[in-house]
Amino acid sequence: MLEIKDLRAEVGGKEILKGINLTINPGEVHAVMGPNGAGKSTLSYVLSGRDGYDVTGGSIYYKGEDLLEMDPDERACSGIFLAFQYPVEIPGVASATFLKTALNAQRKSRGEEELDAMQFLKLVRQKTTELGISDDMLKRAVNVGFSGGEKKRNEVLQMALLEPDLMLLDETDSGLDIDALKVAADGVNRLRSPERSALVITHYQRLLDYIVPDFVHVLADGKIVKSGDKTLALELEEKGYTEISAA
Amino acid sequence: MTSLTPLAQSYIDQFQDHLPRLPGAGSRHVETLRQQGLDVFAALDFPSKRIEEWRFTNLTALTKKGFEAANSECAASPQLATEFASEFEMVFIDGIFSKEESRLNALPTGITITSLADTLGNGAVFNFDDRETRALYALNTAYMQDGFSLHVDDNVTIEDTLVLTFRNTGGSAKRLHSRNMIILGENARLTVLERHEGVGSYFSNPVTRISLAKGSTLQHFKLQNESKQAFHLAMVDSEIADGAHYNNFCLSIGGQISRNELKSSILGGDAESHLNGAYLMRGNQHTDTTTLTEHTVPQNTSSQIYKGVLDDHAHGVFQGKIHIFEDAQQVAGDQLSKALLLSDFAAVDCKPELEIYADDVKCSHGATSGELDEDALFYLQSRGIPEDAARKMLIEAFLADVLDVISDENVKDYFTRLATTWLSSGGDEK
Numbered sequence: 001m002l003e004i005k006d007l008r009a010e011v012g013g014k015e016i017l018k019g020i021n022l023t024i025n026p027g028e029v030h031a032v033m034g035p036n037g038a039g040k041s042t043l044s045y046v047l048s049g050r051d052g053y054d055v056t057g058g059s060i061y062y063k064g065e066d067l068l069e070m071d072p073d074e075r076a077c078s079g080i081f082l083a084f085q086y087p088v089e090i091p092g093v094a095s096a097t098f099l100k101t102a103l104n105a106q107r108k109s110r111g112e113e114e115l116d117a118m119q120f121l122k123l124v125r126q127k128t129t130e131l132g133i134s135d136d137m138l139k140r141a142v143n144v145g146f147s148g149g150e151k152k153r154n155e156v157l158q159m160a161l162l163e164p165d166l167m168l169l170d171e172t173d174s175g176l177d178i179d180a181l182k183v184a185a186d187g188v189n190r191l192r193s194p195e196r197s198a199l200v201i202t203h204y205q206r207l208l209d210y211i212v213p214d215f216v217h218v219l220a221d222g223k224i225v226k227s228g229d230k231t232l233a234l235e236l237e238e239k240g241y242t243e244i245s246a247a
Numbered sequence: 248m249t250s251l252t253p254l255a256q257s258y259i260d261q262f263q264d265h266l267p268r269l270p271g272a273g274s275r276h277v278e279t280l281r282q283q284g285l286d287v288f289a290a291l292d293f294p295s296k297r298i299e300e301w302r303f304t305n306l307t308a309l310t311k312k313g314f315e316a317a318n319s320e321c322a323a324s325p326q327l328a329t330e331f332a333s334e335f336e337m338v339f340i341d342g343i344f345s346k347e348e349s350r351l352n353a354l355p356t357g358i359t360i361t362s363l364a365d366t367l368g369n370g371a372v373f374n375f376d377d378r379e380t381r382a383l384y385a386l387n388t389a390y391m392q393d394g395f396s397l398h399v400d401d402n403v404t405i406e407d408t409l410v411l412t413f414r415n416t417g418g419s420a421k422r423l424h425s426r427n428m429i430i431l432g433e434n435a436r437l438t439v440l441e442r443h444e445g446v447g448s449y450f451s452n453p454v455t456r457i458s459l460a461k462g463s464t465l466q467h468f469k470l471q472n473e474s475k476q477a478f479h480l481a482m483v484d485s486e487i488a489d490g491a492h493y494n495n496f497c498l499s500i501g502g503q504i505s506r507n508e509l510k511s512s513i514l515g516g517d518a519e520s521h522l523n524g525a526y527l528m529r530g531n532q533h534t535d536t537t538t539l540t541e542h543t544v545p546q547n548t549s550s551q552i553y554k555g556v557l558d559d560h561a562h563g564v565f566q567g568k569i570h571i572f573e574d575a576q577q578v579a580g581d582q583l584s585k586a587l588l589l590s591d592f593a594a595v596d597c598k599p600e601l602e603i604y605a606d607d608v609k610c611s612h613g614a615t616s617g618e619l620d621e622d623a624l625f626y627l628q629s630r631g632i633p634e635d636a637a638r639k640m641l642i643e644a645f646l647a648d649v650l651d652v653i654s655d656e657n658v659k660d661y662f663t664r665l666a667t668t669w670l671s672s673g674g675d676e677k
Binding site for chain 2: 071092
């Protein structure tokens with residue numbers, strides 16, 4: 001699914017990622033944990049193709065294709081979804097319009113028929129009901145005036161609609177109370193399947209109680225310094241990053 | 248004495264030749280009026296950047312190079328594949344009222360529509376208050392040719408939107424000085440949509456005077472879609488009595504250099520003046536919106552909201568002045584100007600001015616300019632929306648709230664479609 005080799009990237013001339021190697025196979029959920037400033041968010045932005053994150057070395061192959069050659073929208077259309085740590089407020093763009101445009105752009109790229117307003121609404125209703133999310137926010141502008149929890153729920157709803165093959169979750173747990181966390185985790189777990197993979201980026205172990213990973217990696221100073229199974233997360237929680245990184 | 252600009256000089260030199268061919272010829276009253284206008288204009292010349300009100304708008308391209316000599320390659324108004332359905336339309340072709348093109352047969356009772364040329368030609372005494380000292384206003388008085396005169400009787404509501412179309416065909420008429428009037432009786436209600444469009448290089452200098460009696464409401468919409476080689480320098484003066492409402496919205500898309508100068512005098516309590524607009528400019532287009540809102544008496548409200556989208560080397564200007572007289576207590580005046588710059592070479596100049604002599608008033612003003620939000624752009628793209636479509640969505644979103652103030656649904660829809668078309672026509676005209 002995803003093959004990252006010796007990935008180096010810099011932001012504003014400063015090297016943040018210093019040689020990352022990571023392979024994610026279909027169906028696997030990987031967690032990347034690490035202290036602040038380790039490069040966790042940079043990794044998620046490099047994978048989703050954000051401007052200003054310059055790859056200076058290494059390669060990323062996604063479904064056998066060179067990911068770095070693809071624009072952000074092409075990556076999205078080929079199944080990569082980034083759930084933002086800080087979802088962006090977009091005044092003047094109605095959530096429903098945004099979701100429909102995004103969904104139809106992706107369907108179009110796959111050669112599928114675009115949904116009309118009725119079909120779209122039916123699909124959204126189905127998803128909001130499944131996830132236990134109120135569809136109030138569809139009427140509002142994208143993320144504008146949403147609470148932290150609402151923003152994250154909106155990310156999960158988008159993910160449920162777009163049904164990505166590779167979910168990137170960037171600190172989805174930050175700023176969430178336990179109920180909101182459960183809704184978010186439930187959204188991810190519903191999508192888990194033998195074909196679908198996830199990369200869960202988090203600072204705390206807490207989220208991993210709900211989205212149980214197959215593999216856990218520790219990212220420190222731009223490199224993966226340790227990998228293991230889900231018990232590594234618990235070990236981290238107990239001992240802290242410093243000890244593990246040094247080990 | 249400094250010499251006049253070539254264009255001003257030609258206007259003065261040709262005046263005697265033109266006079267017999269202008270409407271109202273032979274009427275001492277009209278000819279005196281025209282001569283007075285010419286005298287004022289001759290003393291002032293076209294406004295230069297030395298005049299504070301014209302600091303940001305340079306008319307040299309009009310006054311020195313001469314628009315008539317412009318190349319014959321005709322630049323039509325931007326292609327706008329969108330139309331406005333209406334029952335009634337008054338059409339002016341190359342500045343002259345065209346009865347054939349107009350649809351004014353089944354007008355409801357209570358509204359009188361005449362062409363200015365007819366009125367002046369009939370020898371009717373026109374009671375203009377032309378103590379105006381603005382050069383372009385005076386020039387219009389000297390050369391005013393035709394235009395609409397609308398009068399709605401007391402307590403009459405005209406439901407249908409009256410469309411007023413000024414179309415320049417690229418013929419020999421290069422100087423257009425239309426003079427228009429809208430007079431609403433007490434509690435009268437009217438909605439008008441002015442459209443200015445054309446082909447080739449010409450100079451349009453329309454002046455519109457509006458008088459709103461007690462309790463009346465005028466919805467005044469304007470589409471400035473002149474050719475890309477045209478100059479459009481318009482003035483609209485309105486007087487608003489007790490309880491009357493004046494809502495003006497101008498969508499500016501066309502023109503090489505355009506200016507919309509609005510003067511609203513609020514003369515009564517509970518009266519409202521709302522001057523709003525959007526401008527969409529690219530290439531080397533220049534557009535200027537200058538407003539003056541006068542609160543002369545207590546307890547009334549005004550607002551101005553203008554939003555601009557500027558691409559390439561386009562230049563926008565917003566100057567908004569709110570003048571609150573000494574006795575005009577308890578008035579509210581709000582002003583907002585926002586510009587979105589899509590290129591590093593696009594620019595906007597903004598000058599809000601509050602002149603307040605009363606002490607119990609509520610006024611606000613704000614001005615911003617900036618680029619598209621890169622974070623928002625990435626967010627949209629990260630969901631699969633291609634960059635071009637994402638940009639369009641964000642520009643439309645930027646314009647949405649100003650278009651939302653348009654109270655007439657049909658006009659709102661029309662202007663929204665025009666804005667969308669403008670966005671889609673992107674690189675075609677560069």
